[in-house]
Amino acid sequence: MIESPKDTSSCAIRIEHVWTRFGEKLVHKDINLCLPQGQIMGLVGASGSGKTVLLREIIGLQTPTQGEVFVMGQSMKSTSASSGRRLRNNFGVLFQKGALFSVLDVFDNIAFPLRELGVRDEELIRHLVFMKLENVGLSPKDAWLKPADLSGGMTKRVALARALIVEPPLLLLDEPTSGLDPISSEDFVELLSSLHRDLRFTVVMVTHDLDILRDLCTLVAVLADHQLAAFGPLAKVLSSKHPFVEEFFHNRRAERVFQYQETTHG
Secondary structure (H helix, E strand, O other): OOOOOOOOOOEEEEEEEEEEEEOOEEEEEEEEEEEEOOOEEEEEEOOOOOHHHHHHHHHOOOOOOEEEEEEOOEEOOOOOHHHHHHHHOOEEEEOOOOOOOOOOOHHHHHHHHHHHOOOOOHHHHHHHHHHHHHHOOOOHHHHHOOHHHOOHHHHHHHHHHHHHOOOOOEEEEEOOOOOOOHHHHHHHHHHHHHHHHHHOOEEEEEOOOHHHHHHOOOEEEEEEOOEEEEEEOHHHHHOOOOHHHHHHHOOHHHHHHOHHHHHHHO
């Protein structure tokens, strides 16, 4: 079992003794974790291991059966409804398939969070939307496209622009490169890395993408057997003897992807 850290002041996200059950089904068993501010954490696990459930608990869309989740020092369990909404305004969320509104064009999709927050200055909205389009490598003319007109890579970029429009300190991503071809996936990783260097947000990312874990994540958390089986920098996780870690990180393809970590740290 991985214990809670003694010093929690630097934790952007702190998970303390979280258990999650759905009826008789156990999902999480006594999970403890501190994600320091400014880090990029990849959350890994087999299908059904509770990765998305944990993400929903961090966002506050779901409450653990036991234990607490703290985001930026604030308990998601004891937060009032209004305080919870204000706290979630500091989150940027990118869902697996982008979750763009099909009836809205790109401009209005990106502007949506600002309007939900009550921003009425259309000139300001226009400035911020076009700035974010540029940040994610899209052109002004792309603003008037509908989601149906976008490639997979463009959809992810628009969804990222929408997630970042209020410049949140915390970004939560669910399989951000799922469905992308290798070139689009690599482009997205380079884009996110560049934005992270500039904005220094904290990232929680559910992923099974080995290249992302190698190239982007500063920390890796592995869920297996209902628990946090391994947590830390990739080199530390690679040294874990947990059966799922060995199966996921030491198969033939993974060995090729992580070869330089083994050479450097082995």
